[in-house]
Structure formats: C-alpha cells, structure tokens
Amino acid sequence: MPNTLLLWDIDGTLIDSSGAGKRALCDALRIVLGIEDTLEWLDFHGRTDVWITRQILRHHGLPETSADIGGVLNAYLERLDAAMVSEDTRVLPGAREIVETVAAQPKIAQGLLTGNLRRGAEGKLAPVGLWGFFPFGAFADDSEFRNDLGPHAVRRASEHHGVPFAPERVFIIGDTPYDIECGKAIGAQTIAVATGRHSLEELREHRPGAVFASLADAPAFFAAIG
Structure with a gap:
C-alpha cells in the first residue's frame, strides 16, 4: 500500500x-458578457478558476453571484477544447x-x-x-x-x-x-x-x-x- x-x-x-486557458476565458467573456479584455491586468497564476472569474466580474463592476460566475466558466470550458487543439501545448x-x-x-x-x-x-x-x-x-x-x-x-x-x-x-x-x-x-x-x-x-x-x-x-x- x-x-x-x-x-x-x-x-x-x-x-x-501556451495560453490556451487564458484565450478560452477571453472568448467566454466576449461571448457571454460582451467584454473585450486581454486580462493583462490580472495575475492569475496559482489562483483558482472561480477566484479568477470573480476578480474579472468585480473589475468590470458586474454581479458576482454563483450563477454569473458559473455562466462564464461554462462558456470557458466549452471553448477550452478548441483552444487546446489550436495551441502548442x-x-x-x-x-x-x-x-x-x-x-x-x-x-x-x-x-x-x-x-x-x-x-x-x-x-x-x-x-x-x-x-x-x-x-x-x-x-x-x-x-x-x-x-x-x-x-x-x-x-x-x-x-x-x-x-x-x-x-x-x-x-x-x-x-x-x-x-x-x-x-x-x-x-x-x-x-x-x-x-x-x-x-x-x-x-x-x-x-x-x-x-x-x-x-x-x-x-x-x-x-x-x-
């Protein structure tokens, strides 16, 4: 044992x-919330996906409910597979x-x-x-x-x-x-x-x-x- x-x-x-996760999250923000953001202002290394999404919503003055965070993250996950295929992982x-x-x-x-x-x-x-x-x-x-x-x-x-x-x-x-x-x-x-x-x-x-x-x-x- x-x-x-x-x-x-x-x-x-x-x-x-090669930034696949960040690209997928930026795509999700644009599609779900209409936000164009490169996220260069946010140091997200070592943080959790939920924490990162909350900081983004707070930065843009948007609601931070579980539903709002979940909506962004669901869209992120839907785009992650494509980002991984297209990036040099x-x-x-x-x-x-x-x-x-x-x-x-x-x-x-x-x-x-x-x-x-x-x-x-x-x-x-x-x-x-x-x-x-x-x-x-x-x-x-x-x-x-x-x-x-x-x-x-x-x-x-x-x-x-x-x-x-x-x-x-x-x-x-x-x-x-x-x-x-x-x-x-x-x-x-x-x-x-x-x-x-x-x-x-x-x-x-x-x-x-x-x-x-x-x-x-x-x-x-x-x-x-x-």
Missing part, C-alpha cells in the same frame, strides 16, 4: 498550454517521465491539486496523455481558495487507496508561491519548480522544502521525496 502522496499542480508544473521537461515512474511505484500515490475546474483539468491533461495518471484530486469545484484544496485532495487519496497519508509524507508540487502556501496550510512537504512565471529566487523566498529549475533531473526529484 502507498505511504507517500504526491499532489500535482498542472499549469506551469506539468504542462505549458507541451509537457514540461521531465514531467512525463516522473509521472510515469511514480505510476509504477506501489509505495507512491499521486493525484492533482489544481486551481482548474475538474473539467478544465481533464481538458488540459487528456490531449497530452497525462489525465489517466491521476485518479483523484482537488479542484476549483471544491473551493474558490487554493489553501482550502489540500484537505479535499488528501481525503480523496485516502478514500481511493484505503490508507491514511501522514502530512509529512504528502508532497505538494507546483510552480507558484500559492502552491507552497497551500502545502504549508496542511503541514505537507512542498516542492517548487521554476517552470512557470516565478524564478528560482522568488520561489526560494517562500521556503519550499525543495526547489528545482525544472523536473528534468528525476534522480534529484526522487531524492527530495525520500
């Missing part, structure tokens, strides 16, 4: 979707190799901890052949706030595998300070990778347990999880 749990972020950690260096290696290790479980909606996570990972490696996870469907997601992911991991996971054997892997904070919120270990918008130096300031330029050095990654 597994005794170690890895919880993966998606964008900037596992994949680079790629798996980031080393990510596929590590995920595949973990999948063959009976002592290690892995799932997702992401700001994407579940449907959005599948829409981003399925085209690159990674979705099937993650039988559980926590998503923006669970909470607007990333720090709330850890308990959902750990609970689902325990339900799926039928064993508890001690916080010191749970590793949150991501590319933003919010991933690090999310891990610390549940007493988990944290691994940061500088394959997103944040540099090694910026990530180190938040004191993750380990930090890498990328996931290309698999032996170093596995050494970090012991």
Whole structure:
C-alpha cells in the first residue's frame, strides 16, 4: 500500500498550454458578457478558476453571484477544447517521465491539486496523455481558495487507496508561491519548480522544502521525496 502522496499542480508544473486557458476565458467573456479584455491586468497564476472569474466580474463592476460566475466558466470550458487543439501545448521537461515512474511505484500515490475546474483539468491533461495518471484530486469545484484544496485532495487519496497519508509524507508540487502556501496550510512537504512565471529566487523566498529549475533531473526529484 502507498505511504507517500504526491499532489500535482498542472499549469506551469506539468504542462505549458501556451495560453490556451487564458484565450478560452477571453472568448467566454466576449461571448457571454460582451467584454473585450486581454486580462493583462490580472495575475492569475496559482489562483483558482472561480477566484479568477470573480476578480474579472468585480473589475468590470458586474454581479458576482454563483450563477454569473458559473455562466462564464461554462462558456470557458466549452471553448477550452478548441483552444487546446489550436495551441502548442507541451509537457514540461521531465514531467512525463516522473509521472510515469511514480505510476509504477506501489509505495507512491499521486493525484492533482489544481486551481482548474475538474473539467478544465481533464481538458488540459487528456490531449497530452497525462489525465489517466491521476485518479483523484482537488479542484476549483471544491473551493474558490487554493489553501482550502489540500484537505479535499488528501481525503480523496485516502478514500481511493484505503490508507491514511501522514502530512509529512504528502508532497505538494507546483510552480507558484500559492502552491507552497497551500502545502504549508496542511503541514505537507512542498516542492517548487521554476517552470512557470516565478524564478528560482522568488520561489526560494517562500521556503519550499525543495526547489528545482525544472523536473528534468528525476534522480534529484526522487531524492527530495525520500
């Protein structure tokens, strides 16, 4: 039975979707609300889809009800598949190799901890052949706030595998300070990778347990999880 749990972020950690999500959201805003917005004013990296949409509605002085947020996000999800096909999405260096290696290790479980909606996570990972490696996870469907997601992911991991996971054997892997904070919120270990918008130096300031330029050095990654 597994005794170690890895919880993966998606964008900037596992994949680079070349802005497909942002383009799909901009299309949704235009179609649903008649808003032309590049979203250059909003730093949404490491945030949840629900939080992002609320900030956009607030910025434009629009209602922020669940129905309003849901309407935008449903339109976003409808356009995400097309955006993923048309964009140059790629798996980031080393990510596929590590995920595949973990999948063959009976002592290690892995799932997702992401700001994407579940449907959005599948829409981003399925085209690159990674979705099937993650039988559980926590998503923006669970909470607007990333720090709330850890308990959902750990609970689902325990339900799926039928064993508890001690916080010191749970590793949150991501590319933003919010991933690090999310891990610390549940007493988990944290691994940061500088394959997103944040540099090694910026990530180190938040004191993750380990930090890498990328996931290309698999032996170093596995050494970090012991």
